[in-house]
Amino acid sequence: MAGRGRGSASSVAAAVLCAASAVLLVVASAPGADAAGATYLVGDAAGWTRNVDYGQWLAGKTFHAGDMLVFKYNTTYHDVAWVSKGGYRRCVVSPKGRAPVYRTGYDAVRLPAGTHYFICGAPGHCQAGMKLAVKVY
Numbered sequence: 001m002a003g004r005g006r007g008s009a010s011s012v013a014a015a016v017l018c019a020a021s022a023v024l025l026v027v028a029s030a031p032g033a034d035a036a037g038a039t040y041l042v043g044d045a046a047g048w049t050r051n052v053d054y055g056q057w058l059a060g061k062t063f064h065a066g067d068m069l070v071f072k073y074n075t076t077y078h079d080v081a082w083v084s085k086g087g088y089r090r091c092v093v094s095p096k097g098r099a100p101v102y103r104t105g106y107d108a109v110r111l112p113a114g115t116h117y118f119i120c121g122a123p124g125h126c127q128a129g130m131k132l133a134v135k136v137y
């Protein structure tokens, strides 16, 4: 009886180990999938600036997890903040944002699945339409 008990315990242990290895394999393959993502220059030639209709720029595009957005802009005037939904709606760079504010003038961000919100933090720019909500599949 004791022997049988130990036997099933090791079978269970083997099954758990097996499941754990399967999970590890899936996790290990994720970065490779990301590396194959598409890259989008936000606003195309105009870049990240005022007087661009980013809703129109988004039209017809489908984003997938691992895709990259590149924000190209003049740092004299603009920056990029990855904000919360509320930050996007109210045009505020809140502490609940996803990342620190980017200021290099050429910022590439890798998109995870979900909906992500970007605004320019310069006064009045977000209100004037310098904002982007991206749905990522």
Ligand SMILES: *[C@@H]1O[C@H](CO)[C@@H](O)[C@H](O)[C@H]1NC(C)=O
Binding pocket: 074, 075, 076
């Ligand atoms: C950014 O704007 C300033 C002021 O108009 C200008 O002097 C500078 O050349 C611009 N920089 C770039 C990279 O376009």
Ligand SMILES: [Cu+2]
Binding pocket: 049, 050, 077, 078, 079, 120, 121, 122, 125, 130
């Ligand atoms: Cu701006």
